[in-house]
Amino acid sequence: MDSSPVPGFMKYFTKESCYPNQAEAMRYIADALEKGEVVLFEGACGTGKTLSALAPALEIAARQNKKVIIVTNVHQQMVQFINEARDIKRKVDIHVAVMKGKQAMCPRHKDYEECRALSENTYELLEMERNLLKSKKEFADATEKYKTTKDPEYNRLRAELEKEIQEMENTIHRKRDLSCTPLYEVLKIESPAFKNWLFDDVRSPEDINEYANGRGMCGYELLKREIKRADLIICNYHHVLSQEIFMTLLGWLEKLPEDLILIFDEAHNIENAARSHSSIVISEKTIEKAVIEIGEHADKFPEKLKEDAQKILLCFLSAIRETYDQALEFGERNRIGKNWKDIRISDPYERFDVVKSVFLKKINTYAQEEGRVLSETSLRMIMESVSDIGYEIDLMYHEKFKSGADIIRKKSNISVAADYLAAHLLLSENPNYYPILNIRRDQQSGEIYGRMELFTCIPKNVTAPLFDSLGGLVLMSATLRPFSMIKETLGIERACTEIAFPLTFPAKNRKTFAVSVPPLFSSRRDDAQTLAAVEDAIVSAILATDGNTLIYFQSFSEAERYVHVLKNHEKIQSESIPVLFDEAGVSSNAVREEFFKIGESGKRSVLVSYILGTLSEGIDFQGKRARTVIVVGVGYPALNDRIRAVEAAYDIVFGDKKGWEFAISVPTIRRVRQAMGRVVRSPDDFGVRLLLDARFQKKSVSRLWKYSVYNQFPEEEREEFMDISPAEVEQELKAFFSGKNTTE
Numbered sequence: 001m002d003s004s005p006v007p008g009f010m011k012y013f014t015k016e017s018c019y020p021n022q023a024e025a026m027r028y029i030a031d032a033l034e035k036g037e038v039v040l041f042e043g044a045c046g047t048g049k050t051l052s053a054l055a056p057a058l059e060i061a062a063r064q065n066k067k068v069i070i071v072t073n074v075h076q077q078m079v080q081f082i083n084e085a086r087d088i089k090r091k092v093d094i095h096v097a098v099m100k101g102k103q104a105m106c107p108r109h110k111d112y113e114e115c116r117a118l119s120e121n122t123y124e125l126l127e128m129e130r131n132l133l134k135s136k137k138e139f140a141d142a143t144e145k146y147k148t149t150k151d152p153e154y155n156r157l158r159a160e161l162e163k164e165i166q167e168m169e170n171t172i173h174r175k176r177d178l179s180c181t182p183l184y185e186v187l188k189i190e191s192p193a194f195k196n197w198l199f200d201d202v203r204s205p206e207d208i209n210e211y212a213n214g215r216g217m218c219g220y221e222l223l224k225r226e227i228k229r230a231d232l233i234i235c236n237y238h239h240v241l242s243q244e245i246f247m248t249l250l251g252w253l254e255k256l257p258e259d260l261i262l263i264f265d266e267a268h269n270i271e272n273a274a275r276s277h278s279s280i281v282i283s284e285k286t287i288e289k290a291v292i293e294i295g296e297h298a299d300k301f302p303e304k305l306k307e308d309a310q311k312i313l314l315c316f317l318s319a320i321r322e323t324y325d326q327a328l329e330f331g332e333r334n335r336i337g338k339n340w341k342d343i344r345i346s347d348p349y350e351r352f353d354v355v356k357s358v359f360l361k362k363i364n365t366y367a368q369e370e371g372r373v374l375s376e377t378s379l380r381m382i383m384e385s386v387s388d389i390g391y392e393i394d395l396m397y398h399e400k401f402k403s404g405a406d407i408i409r410k411k412s413n414i415s416v417a418a419d420y421l422a423a424h425l426l427l428s429e430n431p432n433y434y435p436i437l438n439i440r441r442d443q444q445s446g447e448i449y450g451r452m453e454l455f456t457c458i459p460k461n462v463t464a465p466l467f468d469s470l471g472g473l474v475l476m477s478a479t480l481r482p483f484s485m486i487k488e489t490l491g492i493e494r495a496c497t498e499i500a501f502p503l504t505f506p507a508k509n510r511k512t513f514a515v516s517v518p519p520l521f522s523s524r525r526d527d528a529q530t531l532a533a534v535e536d537a538i539v540s541a542i543l544a545t546d547g548n549t550l551i552y553f554q555s556f557s558e559a560e561r562y563v564h565v566l567k568n569h570e571k572i573q574s575e576s577i578p579v580l581f582d583e584a585g586v587s588s589n590a591v592r593e594e595f596f597k598i599g600e601s602g603k604r605s606v607l608v609s610y611i612l613g614t615l616s617e618g619i620d621f622q623g624k625r626a627r628t629v630i631v632v633g634v635g636y637p638a639l640n641d642r643i644r645a646v647e648a649a650y651d652i653v654f655g656d657k658k659g660w661e662f663a664i665s666v667p668t669i670r671r672v673r674q675a676m677g678r679v680v681r682s683p684d685d686f687g688v689r690l691l692l693d694a695r696f697q698k699k700s701v702s703r704l705w706k707y708s709v710y711n712q713f714p715e716e717e718r719e720e721f722m723d724i725s726p727a728e729v730e731q732e733l734k735a736f737f738s739g740k741n742t743t744e
């Protein structure tokens with residue numbers, strides 16, 4: 001009998017027993033967090049990763065007076081976290097707060113700037129009301145004293161106070177119109193009712209809004225006031241990856257980063273999320289508005305600075321316009337629609353920025369006309385001065401809105417444009433940033449306009465300082481490996497504990513087939529023979545599956561092509577199998593729910609989706625919801641300039657060949673593994689994973705050599721792959737499902 005003491009974290013463990021490896025994972029995580037190490041945790045879908053991370057993190061946080069924050073970028077996961085937290089709360093009375101963004105919770109639908117002004121007014125209103133009460137009390141005292149003493153001094157004081165009170169009441173009346181009533185209601189209450197209600201259960205943001213709206217209050221502000229009492233905070237990536245929001249959150253929590261244990265779910269997505277947080281964008285319209293605004297506020301600028309600012313921004317604007325005008329081929333202009341189209345202005349490897357070069361030529365002409373030299377450094381310094389004045393102007397807009405002089409909160413474009421140009425001049429040739437020009441057609445005016453973007457290739461500047469400052473960090477995902485890449489790309493330099501547990505559900509409950517349809521290279525995807533082989537294999541799998549079939553294609557357009565084929569296929573029609581499509585303009589949730597409903601009723605249907613769609617990650621197709629998942633093709637992304645730029649940046653930073661691996665190959669295989677992991681979600685669940693492309697096969701290592709992707713899967717996963725031909729699909733699937741009870 002095992003006589004070792006029960007680890008402290010087990011008091012937060014809510015299941016009757018652990019999955020295989022779960023106890024071990026919790027021990028490793030507890031040890032690592034105790035030592036302040038970073039945990040890299042890969043565990044197959046449905047093996048209890050969330051609880052394995054939460055239990056030790058909560059136990060250590062309780063002992064070390066820390067707080068645990070768990071973040072996700074997938075809505076469905078947030079729902080799962082709430083459920084897990086509820087289970088824990090039934091065992092241990094932890095305080096949990098679930099956060100959403102301010103705009104999502106604001107009952108008045110105000111944006112950040114409007115809310116700021118309304119909030120300031122509300123606080124000032126309360127202060128005025130307190131002062132009014134004080135003055136009224138003084139008035140009452142003076143009245144009383146006059147009555148008893150008949151001293152005319154008290155009468156004079158009364159008259160003064162009466163006048164002051166009248167003025168105060170008028171100001172308060174005006175202020176009330178400019179304040180936020182739901183916030184006012186929050187600030188007025190002293191009762192612990194909300195706190196008690198909030199921590200009596202695990203409340204979702206929707207629950208909080210319902211509570212607050214019913215009482216005429218702001219749910220966001222109510223939550224903000226109580227969040228410091230929470231032991232566990234559930235929120236999304238944005239709350240921690242945006243430095244500004246993270247600092248605000250720390251302020252509410254009254255904690256430092258070292259007092260936090262942060263758990264990232266679906267951590268393979270951090271790189272992309274951080275990239276979008278650190279990339280900077282500016283539209284041609286913003287620059288245009290900034291130039292006009294400088295003219296409108298000419299009195300705020302020293303004369304020469306005003307002239308320089310307008311001239312420099314106009315040079316940048318015309319450099320953008322000239323560049324895309326010249327890049328468009330004959331007739332291409334007419335084909336530009338409402339979606340952004342990338343225009344190459346810099347080779348991803350060579351890095352010569354055309355827009356910047358055209359801009360600097362224009363600046364030279366301007367400077368020469370004036371007999372002076374404008375270097376890049378002096379241009380940046382001018383833009384910094386312009387930006388400072390832009391911020392002052394924005395503050396003026398804030399004050400005008402706050403005082404009611406403006407009904408709409410104007411936003412200054414001056415500092416936005418100046419900051420962008422200064423950053424562009426500094427960074428556009430830095431390998432970590434890639435400048436891109438996009439254009440599209442304005443739907444109202446019908447005119448084409450452009451947008452400049454400084455795309456971040458390696459977002460270490462966001463993640464490294466954050467990860468370095470935390471008290472504890474767990475990165476978990478079903479597809480986190482290779483760990484060396486995660487560490488390098490996110491800039492993790494602290495000691496790490498690496499945990500990777502394979503799928504431990506009974507092997508008899510799943511089969512993974514790699515089918516020898518011709519490799520779906522983009523050049524050969526349209527071959528008649530390839531199309532027929534893919535179609536036959538898919539139809540055979542659908543017909544042989546005792547339940548729902550889920551199919552992921554490499555792209556939306558590929559999915560669209562096959563959905564027509566399947567809907568019109570004689571055998572699919574004769575079996576009356578509905579073919580559902582996760583298409584643009586239709587709610588993915590609605591399609592998914594319909595698919596679940598058909599599967600759970602014991603019938604069959606097909607759901608056609610695509611890798612990178614919202615249904616390829618974080619959705620649980622457990623049990624009868626899906627029995628077979630098919631991944632068609634390896635799914636390399638279209639090698640556009642952004643991906644090439646990321647590849648080039650990795651090549652430069654980490655050495656040759658890392659670029660392809662880090663930017664393209666590893667993320668592609670992770671997406672395939674995520675898609676495969678949608679089925680077989682518990683020990684009793686069963687299903688088939690079908691990989692349609694010869695490059696997945698074991699024999700492709702020798703036959704297709706460098707095109708093979710077999711060895712890019714973790715060893716224990718690829719060892720399960722069975723190479724079969726399209727003709728064998730039906731028979732293999734029928735054999736698998738014949739021994740299973742699909743009615744459960």
Ligand code: SF4
Pocket residue numbers: 102105106107108109110114115116118119180182183217218219220221
């Ligand atoms: S304080 Fe609350 S209700 Fe008022 S504007 Fe801000 S978020 Fe909206």
